Amino acid sequence: QITLKESGPTLVKPTQTLTLTCTFSGFSLSTSGLGVGWIRQPPGKALEWLALIYWDDDKRYSPSLKSRLTITKDTSKNQVVLTIANMHPVDTATYYCAHYNPGTYYRPLNWFDPWGQGTLVTVSS
């Protein structure tokens, strides 16, 4: 059974850097093809994909936030860390991490499943 859980501060001040940790079990990020993604959801708003890290350390970022995002992994700890620099009040959101399985070329999956429970981060002075 795959599980993921996000952790980090619930409140950050504007201009600070947010560091979120996704701790997972039930799979290894050393397994070929797999990945972990981060998605956020501002209160009452839609989902927004932020970043993705693959088993081979390939990283993808949302272009609109790329200059502020860094995603890393620690395979030995089964953790993925997302940092967001220069936080603004508009970054207030629930942040989710999710297991990503692209499948293969001939049997693609390309899904985020499952997701963590999410962690609400508020940006306020």
Add this chain to the structure above:
Amino acid sequence: DIVVTQSPLFLTVTPGEPASISCRSSQSLVHTNGYNYLDWYVQKPGQSPQLLIYMGSNRASGVPWRFSGSGSGTDFTLKISRVEAEDVGLYYCMQALQTPFTFGPGTKVDIK
């Protein structure tokens, strides 16, 4: 970026009646392998999103048969054959063809 839209944004359905949600993308989601890279997720009240349909028409494990996905290219549809009370929630489509992955605005499904 690929823009994804959904309609309607709000849907109120009588239990036992069918429901349908449309999802459109600004460019074709057909990969060179012939598959449509479009997923559907549902976010039930107070819960995290969960996978419903992947690659346009494949039900995820444990998803009831009343849910089906169809479509190709830029036009996709999620259908619920007979809505049940537990189907209340926000339904999102997401294009997975290329990063940045993009979600639709969501469709809120309520029960009469």
